[in-house]
Amino acid sequence: MTDYLLRAVEVRKYFAGVKALDGVTLEIRPGEVHCLAGENGCGKSTLIKIISGVYQRDSGTIEFDGKELTKITPISAIMNGIQVIYQDFSVFPNLTVMENLAINSQLVEKRKIVNWKNMRKIAEQAVARIDFKVDLDAQLGELSVAEKQMVAICRALMFNAKLIIMDEPTTALTKKEVKALFKVILQLKEQGISILFVSHKLDEVFEISERFTVFRSGKLIATGDTSELDNQKFTYYMTGREFEVKPFVPAKLTPEPLLEVEKLSLDGFYSDISFSVKGGEILGVTGLLDSGRTELALSLFGMRPVTGGKIKIRGKEVELKDPQTAIANKIGFVPEDRLSEGLFLDQSIGDNIAISVIDELTSRGLMDKARYQGEIDKWVKELSIATPDPGNAASTLSGGNQQRIVLAKWLACKPDVLILNGPTVGVDIGSKYDIHQILQKLAGNGMAVIIISDDLPEILENCSRVMVLKDGRMAGEFGTSEASEKMILDKMM
Amino acid sequence: MQNTIKKLFKRTETYIFLILLALSVLIQVRSGQFYTPNNIVDIMSAMIVPGLFAVGAFLVILSGGIDVSFPALASLTAYATTKMFLDMGYEGNVLLPILAAILIGGILGMINGFFVGYLELPAMIVTLGTSSVFKGFMQGTLESRQLAVIPAGMKSFGTSSLFTATNTQSGLSSRLPAAFLVLVLIVLIAFLILKYTMFGRGIYAIGGNEAAAYNAGFRVKRTKFLLYVFAGVVASIAGMIRVCMMQQCHPTNMLGMEMNIIAGVVLGGTVIGGGRGTLTGCILGTLLIVLVENSMILIGVPVVWKDVFVGLLIVIGTAISAYQVTRSGRSKGNRKQTEEVA
Numbered sequence: 001m002t003d004y005l006l007r008a009v010e011v012r013k014y015f016a017g018v019k020a021l022d023g024v025t026l027e028i029r030p031g032e033v034h035c036l037a038g039e040n041g042c043g044k045s046t047l048i049k050i051i052s053g054v055y056q057r058d059s060g061t062i063e064f065d066g067k068e069l070t071k072i073t074p075i076s077a078i079m080n081g082i083q084v085i086y087q088d089f090s091v092f093p094n095l096t097v098m099e100n101l102a103i104n105s106q107l108v109e110k111r112k113i114v115n116w117k118n119m120r121k122i123a124e125q126a127v128a129r130i131d132f133k134v135d136l137d138a139q140l141g142e143l144s145v146a147e148k149q150m151v152a153i154c155r156a157l158m159f160n161a162k163l164i165i166m167d168e169p170t171t172a173l174t175k176k177e178v179k180a181l182f183k184v185i186l187q188l189k190e191q192g193i194s195i196l197f198v199s200h201k202l203d204e205v206f207e208i209s210e211r212f213t214v215f216r217s218g219k220l221i222a223t224g225d226t227s228e229l230d231n232q233k234f235t236y237y238m239t240g241r242e243f244e245v246k247p248f249v250p251a252k253l254t255p256e257p258l259l260e261v262e263k264l265s266l267d268g269f270y271s272d273i274s275f276s277v278k279g280g281e282i283l284g285v286t287g288l289l290d291s292g293r294t295e296l297a298l299s300l301f302g303m304r305p306v307t308g309g310k311i312k313i314r315g316k317e318v319e320l321k322d323p324q325t326a327i328a329n330k331i332g333f334v335p336e337d338r339l340s341e342g343l344f345l346d347q348s349i350g351d352n353i354a355i356s357v358i359d360e361l362t363s364r365g366l367m368d369k370a371r372y373q374g375e376i377d378k379w380v381k382e383l384s385i386a387t388p389d390p391g392n393a394a395s396t397l398s399g400g401n402q403q404r405i406v407l408a409k410w411l412a413c414k415p416d417v418l419i420l421n422g423p424t425v426g427v428d429i430g431s432k433y434d435i436h437q438i439l440q441k442l443a444g445n446g447m448a449v450i451i452i453s454d455d456l457p458e459i460l461e462n463c464s465r466v467m468v469l470k471d472g473r474m475a476g477e478f479g480t481s482e483a484s485e486k487m488i489l490d491k492m493m
Numbered sequence: 494m495q496n497t498i499k500k501l502f503k504r505t506e507t508y509i510f511l512i513l514l515a516l517s518v519l520i521q522v523r524s525g526q527f528y529t530p531n532n533i534v535d536i537m538s539a540m541i542v543p544g545l546f547a548v549g550a551f552l553v554i555l556s557g558g559i560d561v562s563f564p565a566l567a568s569l570t571a572y573a574t575t576k577m578f579l580d581m582g583y584e585g586n587v588l589l590p591i592l593a594a595i596l597i598g599g600i601l602g603m604i605n606g607f608f609v610g611y612l613e614l615p616a617m618i619v620t621l622g623t624s625s626v627f628k629g630f631m632q633g634t635l636e637s638r639q640l641a642v643i644p645a646g647m648k649s650f651g652t653s654s655l656f657t658a659t660n661t662q663s664g665l666s667s668r669l670p671a672a673f674l675v676l677v678l679i680v681l682i683a684f685l686i687l688k689y690t691m692f693g694r695g696i697y698a699i700g701g702n703e704a705a706a707y708n709a710g711f712r713v714k715r716t717k718f719l720l721y722v723f724a725g726v727v728a729s730i731a732g733m734i735r736v737c738m739m740q741q742c743h744p745t746n747m748l749g750m751e752m753n754i755i756a757g758v759v760l761g762g763t764v765i766g767g768g769r770g771t772l773t774g775c776i777l778g779t780l781l782i783v784l785v786e787n788s789m790i791l792i793g794v795p796v797v798w799k800d801v802f803v804g805l806l807i808v809i810g811t812a813i814s815a816y817q818v819t820r821s822g823r824s825k826g827n828r829k830q831t832e833e834v835a
Binding site: 089 | 694
């Protein structure tokens with residue numbers, strides 16, 4: 001039998017009577033990269049917090065490095081060599097890089113007095129360990145996300161870390177930064193450190209990890225070698241459902257395009273963009289972060305009015321100078337950042353759905369309660385939004401369900417053209433699949449859909465055509481049936 | 494060298510210092526009375542009580558909290574202490590009354606600290622509430638009224654001076670109360686705490702990212718609790734000094750000071766959400782407010798307009814620092830974009 005570095009056995013945790021963890025087991029070997037996967041709310045974050053001492057378990061045993069840990073506090077976890085890199089990195093934006101690096105060790109040593117010279121020495125050693133170049137006196141808040149993450153990793157390495165837990169470390173990183181992160185992870189592995197890599201992105205799991213564990217609804221579903229895993233199995237473990245990926249085939253197209261743009265330009269962002277979308281079609285728009293894709297989407301919804309070119313809707317030229325005109329022209333828009341631009345998080349799910357049609361649900365200036373409720377119930381059912389009560393705040397839902405609310409809000413206005421910017425960013429696999437099905441169904445019913453995304457499989461599976469942007473210009477256009485990821489990437493770069 | 498200057502101009506303190514300089518020159522030009530020994534000493538003396546309050550308010554804001562109860566806390570402490578020592582017929586020096594005030598102020602600070610730190614209630618609500626309670630307790634239970642006489646020890650501390658400065662032209666002279674040393678001492682202590690103790694770094698850390706501070710192993714609840722106790726102690730010392738300097742105890746005349754004090758702290762570059770700010774900025778900001786409050790008369794602005802000027806100063810000053818924050822945020826965004834291109 002292999003010795004394990006960490007063995008968490010039959011761990012249970014309840015929150016106000018609700019089971020968050022229902023007897024899960026997680027075993028990690030020394031020096032391995034282990035991937036912990038599962039959809040939102042599956043309990044993986046809860047387990048991490050138990051291992052790192054933020055929460056206390058209700059039952060179960062945790063063994064680390066050969067000894068059983070009875071009560072874990074954040075400090076004792078660190079002393080034992082367990083380090084967590086949280087999604088927000090748990091750093092202090094207002095302090096210098098040096099202090100961010102050194103402050104934990106000062107706390108562990110139970111120092112009362114600060115020794116700045118000593119702190120600088122500690123910080124210098126910490127960055128040297130993974131050869132990370134950074135100005136130690138810079139304020140941490142001024143660094144990029146990837147640099148902040150490196151600071152968090154350096155900090156984690158200082159206490160003879162034996163296990164580093166990374167909670168969805170790639171969420172906010174660009175592809176290049178992910179590569180750099182993986183290089184560091186392999187470096188750490190060589191130094192004999194185990195990594196618990198929490199992610200629900202398939203390609204990352206396959207690329208970096210040797211073994212995996214999947215949780216679903218607080219239960220252990222599967223654990224084993226990543227080499228024995230494939231896409232389908234993994235998805236099944238995560239969701240408990242089998243997905244059949246069938247590429248989108250447009251059913252019947254409207255004879256005339258619903259949206260046509262000619263030589264569209266926005267100074268400094270994109271220029272000379274022409275395309276048209278018929279009802280029943282799904283057009284994919286892809287490109288790098290600075291390709292102008294987001295600005296193009298905003299322009300089509302009137303948020304960044306164009307500086308040149310024509311926009312025609314149903315053959316009629318329109319000027320989209322603000323979102324109100326766009327809505328009046330039956331254009332719907334699902335923004336990139338649904339939390340800040342698409343949702344009233346504290347308001348109820350129902351109110352979020354009804355907001356865009358609130359004018360139609362009133363009679364003589366008063367709200368028609370029955371019709372209001374009817375509208376809400378219809379969309380909750382139609383998009384199968386998982387909530388016990390539409391009166392709950394939108395913030396109580398998972399990412400996938402929140403995205404459904406944003407969709408419902410727009411569908412309630414019955415748009416002809418629906419533009420979605422990154423429709424499944426941060427959404428788990430099951431919901432992602434469902435959202436794709438919904439979009440395909442909408443197109444099937446005659447809507448013109450535009451998906452803006454850098455998730456190439458998403459584009460290839462769901463769009464009938466794809467337009468590639470590079471540096472604000474059209475770099476290529478393909479029918480998705482004959483396109484491959486590589487063809488698109490070549491045009492993007 | 495150039496780098497240092499560049500860095501200097503990124504800091505709010507530099508701007509506040511320049512504004513202070515400009516204002517003092519203006520007053521000097523208009524009245525010829527600013528750079529006179531007795532005026533400088535007057536301003537130093539006027540800084541004592543607001544300066545002490547500001548240090549306490551600054552530390553609390555730095556931690557991401559807020560305290561609006563310190564004038565009420567100081568009033569209650571000062572009144573209770575003075576009354577108690579009067580009733581005792583106390584004839585000793587000022588040390589014992591100050592110690593008593595520190596004790597009472599610490600206990601009242603514990604009330605704030607308990608609710609904010611251990612029960613994690615919003616600081617604004619808690620201190621608004623305790624402010625009302627302290628005031629009510631003083632006026633109701635203690636039946637406060639103006640005390641025209643204070644114990645002799647307190648009185649002599651209030652009148653004792655470090656030195657006297659005389660304006661040779663006008664013949665006016667002003668003395669610097671010994672209490673000024675207390676301000677210097679408290680500022681020094683606060684500086685040492687912030688820079689050289691883990692408690693002080695904890696205040697910055699909690700203000701920057703409370704969850705991260707907890708994860709890192711800071712004892713967040715205890716730090717907050719102790720912080721409010723410290724703020725209570727500093728405020729009560731300020732209250733006592735005020736009574737000593739005025740030679741009488743007027744229970745309500747400190748009430749309402751909180752807004753200008755907090756404004757001075759924020760004006761000095763302390764971010765109201767916590768985490769960022771320096772003691773230098775806190776003192777300079779407070780000095781600016783004190784200067785405007787005291788010196789408008791010297792440039793011929795009627796006293797009734799004082800509040801308007803203080804208000805304008807606050808709006809303009811905080812708007813400038815808010816603008817700076819958004820501007821630096823924007824340039825950061827731009828930088829990121831160019832990085833992507835590269």
